[in-house]
Amino acid sequence: DIQMTQSPSSLSASVGDRVTITCQASQDISNNLNWYQQKPGKAPKLLIYDASNLETGVPSRFSGSGSGTDFTFTISSLQPEDIAAYYCQQYDYLPLTFGGGTKVEIK
Amino acid sequence: EVKLVESGGGLVKPGGSLRLSCAASGFTFSSYSMNWVRQAPGKGLEWVSSISASSSYIYYADSVKGRFTISRDNAKNSLYLRMNSLRAEDTAVYYCARDPEPNSSSWRLDYWGQGSLVTVSS
Numbered sequence: 001d002i003q004m005t006q007s008p009s010s011l012s013a014s015v016g017d018r019v020t021i022t023c024q025a026s027q028d029i030s031n032n033l034n035w036y037q038q039k040p041g042k043a044p045k046l047l048i049y050d051a052s053n054l055e056t057g058v059p060s061r062f063s064g065s066g067s068g069t070d071f072t073f074t075i076s077s078l079q080p081e082d083i084a085a086y087y088c089q090q091y092d093y094l095p096l097t098f099g100g101g102t103k104v105e106i107k
Numbered sequence: 108e109v110k111l112v113e114s115g116g117g118l119v120k121p122g123g124s125l126r127l128s129c130a131a132s133g134f135t136f137s138s139y140s141m142n143w144v145r146q147a148p149g150k151g152l153e154w155v156s157s158i159s160a161s162s163s164y165i166y167y168a169d170s171v172k173g174r175f176t177i178s179r180d181n182a183k184n185s186l187y188l189r190m191n192s193l194r195a196e197d198t199a200v201y202y203c204a205r206d207p208e209p210n211s212s213s214w215r216l217d218y219w220g221q222g223s224l225v226t227v228s229s
Contacts (some may be wrong), residue, residue, distance in 0.1 A: 043219035091214030
């Protein structure tokens with residue numbers, strides 16, 4: 001199985017800060033990576049697909065980049081409503097696997 | 108509006124069985140692959156199973172293979188997960204989720220249900 005290692009596991013930042021989360025795959029997955037946001041008590045929501053494509057309706061402050069084994073998810077200006085856990089997910093090979101998640105909090 | 112509503116969760120003893128259902132509305136259910144993803148309490152996401160639009164292709168995580176069966180009834184716009192030989196480690200919220208690519212698989216999950224809690228405990 002492809003292992004997805006996300007870091008950090010949690011972070012605390014101020015409103016307006018730039019937030020960066022990384023996801024590393026255990027092998028080359030090209031750009032076959034998605035990012036999800038999960039707010040407390042809610043289902044996950046797709047934000048970014050194919051590593052860098054913004055899902056329809058998602059604010060432009062969210063972005064993704066990377067290919068191969070190293071990927072980055074960025075919130076350009078953190079907003080209070082962005083408090084959530086964020087997960088990467090690879091789909092290069094089954095089984096689909098998710099990163100361990102990054103919990104984002106407001107400082 | 109796309110809507111996915113899971114049901115059928117509950118408390119079951121180890122070794123027991125349960126069937127989850129996911130009622131879909133707001134889209135042509137028969138054209139889309141569907142998935143089950145679970146989340147143990149306080150933990151991350153784990154993909155469980157996928158089924159193609161016509162049920163021709165079915166895939167499982169190793170952790171549930173041989174114990175869980177995914178199925179769908181396109182006439183009833185419903186997805187199912189039959190879970191047998193349940194273990195404590197199967198305790199989780201189970202989500203059904205749609206793949207947005209009609210008659211194919213993009214392996215991204217664009218709509219999710221609210222989840223159904225399955226608790227396996229004696």
